[in-house]
Amino acid sequence: MSSAANLRMVSRNKRANIVTQPLRTSIGRYLLYTVTFEAALLGSGRMLEIGPVTVKMLLYALTLLYTAWSLLALENLRRSTLLLLASFGALLSFGIANGLTHSADMQYLGSDVSPLISFLVLPFYELTIRTERDVWTAIQIIVVAALIMTACYATIAICFLSQIVSFLTLYQWLVRVGGDDFIFEGEASRLFYKGTLFIVIAFLFLLFRKGRWARVAAFILFMSLFAVGLRGFFLALAICGILYVFIGPLSATKKVSVGFVVLSLAVVLIPRVLALSGDKTASNSERLTAISEVSDRLTPSSILVGNGLGIGVPIRPGHMEIIYLEIFHKQGLVGLLWWATLIGIAVVRWKRAVGAGKGQLAYPLLLAIAFVCFESATNPFLNNPIGLYAFIICYVALGVLARSNVGPSTNLVQNLATT
Numbered sequence: 001m002s003s004a005a006n007l008r009m010v011s012r013n014k015r016a017n018i019v020t021q022p023l024r025t026s027i028g029r030y031l032l033y034t035v036t037f038e039a040a041l042l043g044s045g046r047m048l049e050i051g052p053v054t055v056k057m058l059l060y061a062l063t064l065l066y067t068a069w070s071l072l073a074l075e076n077l078r079r080s081t082l083l084l085l086a087s088f089g090a091l092l093s094f095g096i097a098n099g100l101t102h103s104a105d106m107q108y109l110g111s112d113v114s115p116l117i118s119f120l121v122l123p124f125y126e127l128t129i130r131t132e133r134d135v136w137t138a139i140q141i142i143v144v145a146a147l148i149m150t151a152c153y154a155t156i157a158i159c160f161l162s163q164i165v166s167f168l169t170l171y172q173w174l175v176r177v178g179g180d181d182f183i184f185e186g187e188a189s190r191l192f193y194k195g196t197l198f199i200v201i202a203f204l205f206l207l208f209r210k211g212r213w214a215r216v217a218a219f220i221l222f223m224s225l226f227a228v229g230l231r232g233f234f235l236a237l238a239i240c241g242i243l244y245v246f247i248g249p250l251s252a253t254k255k256v257s258v259g260f261v262v263l264s265l266a267v268v269l270i271p272r273v274l275a276l277s278g279d280k281t282a283s284n285s286e287r288l289t290a291i292s293e294v295s296d297r298l299t300p301s302s303i304l305v306g307n308g309l310g311i312g313v314p315i316r317p318g319h320m321e322i323i324y325l326e327i328f329h330k331q332g333l334v335g336l337l338w339w340a341t342l343i344g345i346a347v348v349r350w351k352r353a354v355g356a357g358k359g360q361l362a363y364p365l366l367l368a369i370a371f372v373c374f375e376s377a378t379n380p381f382l383n384n385p386i387g388l389y390a391f392i393i394c395y396v397a398l399g400v401l402a403r404s405n406v407g408p409s410t411n412l413v414q415n416l417a418t419t
Helices: 003-041 055-072 080-101 106-128 131-162 168-183 194-207 212-227 231-247 252-276 281-296 300-305 324-354 359-375 387-406 412-418
Strands: 182-184 190-193
Touching: 003 055, 003 106, 003 131, 003 194, 003 387, 055 106, 080 106, 080 324, 106 194, 106 387, 131 168, 131 190, 131 194, 131 212, 131 359, 131 387, 168 182, 168 190, 168 194, 190 194, 190 281, 190 412, 194 212, 194 231, 194 387, 231 252, 231 359, 281 324, 300 324, 324 359, 359 387
Parallel strands: none
Antiparallel strands: 182 190
């Protein structure tokens, strides 16, 4: 083909892209709203099923189609995103092959792979969260979803306490419509919904907003966490508070005073939450047993690359509560290093965003990522769709803010954070 013909083809493609870009942008915007709202409100998505598939699965497929459409229209992705996707694909493929080599049960292998591929929504969010306004929109959607969740919790509590609905009836209905998204503790008659992770994330966002409405909403969300009663949430929140004392733009005096308040609240509230959540001896024992069983199976190769996806331990043949223990057991130090790199890029993006004067957004975004990471040390969130969507939204948002302060750097992680 001649150079003139090539030029004419490129020109036609550019004209076609100009015509379809407004339509594609509008579709992407509404898809962003829908996907974010569903992720923030409906957990793993089991509550909305259409035949054999869930609405989350359909939305996930639409995000992949939109990403493909955008890339065919010559939209660009960051170099860091391309490298992360390539390394993720390589790590996932090796983990599957390693698991099959160790005779992994196909059911457990599928349950490991299925939540991890939620990471592939990363390019979709990068293509649809482009500006600071898009960041604010995503945050507002999460806050609205969290308030709806809180209202649902309040309604259930009122029905339960007024004996309109019995605990057994509630249990049977939620197990039928919600599947694994709901965890019941029979002795304490307590209900935990995994999607409440977004209540904490919305609470963190509201803490950095000014105005009476934001304070009232933050107070409501915080009080709702006592109904949730998950001790890991309060512990992770306390650690996030301590983290902010060290990294926040506070004077030495304020750091001391805020640190004292955070520690005081932690000392007062965490024992009460532990008492509300009932006897956790069995749960703690299972975690310790899992650590011991992983330790007993260490070999030089498993330390480096793990035993493979789908390979668990006797007490936890599937997923483990301590997610970093699971990553180490199944993907070794290589897997932990990959996640550490991802978190490291998020931290560098945060530093650049703060340097660009975007601290009001950058601090809650980083603390939300930190919360997901801290909470994953006691409950599995980081490698499932609930935690991954929250992480990716905040990660991409920090990337948008970081672009306002891009400068030369010789550090590899810093270069990845802004390219």
